[in-house]
Amino acid sequence: MRTVLVVGAGQSGLQLALGLQDKGYEVTLMSNRTPDEIRSGRVMSTQVMFDTALQHERDLRLNFWEGRAPRIEGLGVSVAAPDGSGRAVDWLGRLRAYAQSVDQRLKMAGWLETFVQRGGRLVVHGASVADLDYLSGTYDLTLVAAGKGELVSMFERDPARSPYDAPQRALAVSYVTGLRPRAEHPGTEAVRCNLVPGVGELFVMPTLTLSGRADILFWEGLPGGPLDVFRGVRDPAEHLALTLELMEKYTPWEYERAAGVELTDSGATLAGRYAPVVRKPVGRLPGGGLVLGVGDVVVTNDPITGQGANAAAKCAASYLSSVLMRGDRPFDEAWMKATFDKYWFTTGKPVTRWTNAMLAPPPEHVLNLIGAAGQLQPVADRFANGFDNPADFDDWFYDPVDAVDYLAEVGAGAGASSAE
Missing domain, CATH: 3.30.9.40 (D-Amino Acid Oxidase; Chain A, domain 2)
Structure with missing residues (x-):
């Protein structure tokens, strides 16, 4: 049985811990708060999760509130x-x-209790770099999913992927x-x-x-x-x-x-407020041990496109797949980088590109697209469903020529439908 330490009890950390636990891994989870402290605390986010992210929760039997949350x-x-x-x-x-949107105080508290009920080891402690330096050698893999505080300092900012250095x-x-x-x-x-x-x-x-x-x-x-x-x-x-x-x-x-x-x-x-940032995925501890960043530890976007919880769920699902495929081979630095790259190119990069574009003043062709959505329902629908699959924006949103071609195509289709 392989042993994993997950630090951080948010969407990505808890979902990944529960997923690994479900597959027979021996998982220790570190949280800085108890379930009751989470419930009685301040709201943490503005999460709206779209179908792909919700399906990852269903796959792990974690959709406890699906019947009660507004559709x-x-x-x-x-x-x-x-x-x-x-x-x-x-x-x-x-x-x-x-x-659907479920208050993370409700969700994370419930998931923490589920993790313990399913046999997981919960340690309530705000972990430091020194703690991880001491603990990491006793686990096959250490995952850091705590996106604030001292632990984030282990992960170097990636300037090539981080155009903003201040909150937007x-x-x-x-x-x-x-x-x-x-x-x-x-x-x-x-x-x-x-x-x-x-x-x-x-x-x-x-x-x-x-x-x-x-x-x-x-x-x-x-x-x-x-x-x-x-x-x-x-x-x-x-x-x-x-x-x-x-x-x-x-x-x-x-x-x-x-x-x-x-x-x-x-x-x-x-x-x-916080600055959007992409960080390099591997953190090196003072003693030489390596840890892998998860979720918004490594890809932090402004919530303007509503992608935080969605990207975190997709990151946890992607990492879970990579861990399972690794079998009994070591979780070395090359594997850590490859695991992040798989997530980055499928989810992190499209989300970051779209979010950064929406933070900037919109160019004329984007204004035209938004205006056209009021006249052409297929354009409005495509905008809406892009929140579930931001990679779709690559085909029609960013380039002025692509936008003109797309509107012409939709307009022609609408005209043909009217003629019929």
């Missing part, structure tokens, strides 16, 4: 008019398979109850992406939290801009009031359905 059937985009008169663009793309958005999150449905699509659960040019973005998404059905209000503001006002706000009620004030000013169509919303609990707000 997200679409993804809508609204663009604020420059003169403040309302929406210049507004459309809803249909997903081929539903997405200031983030502010509120989990609320009482949000009314959009009047134009009252029966459809959907993620709403509201773009305010020169200011930032507001995302509104259905979720399942500790107390049941809720919605997430998530501002992404340009640093130094009018949305960058949450730093230093500690009181949850003040955080929500500021969120609503900004909604009233910049996205009044969303504000009008938010009258009477309340925070789900005292830990329902979060604010912060």
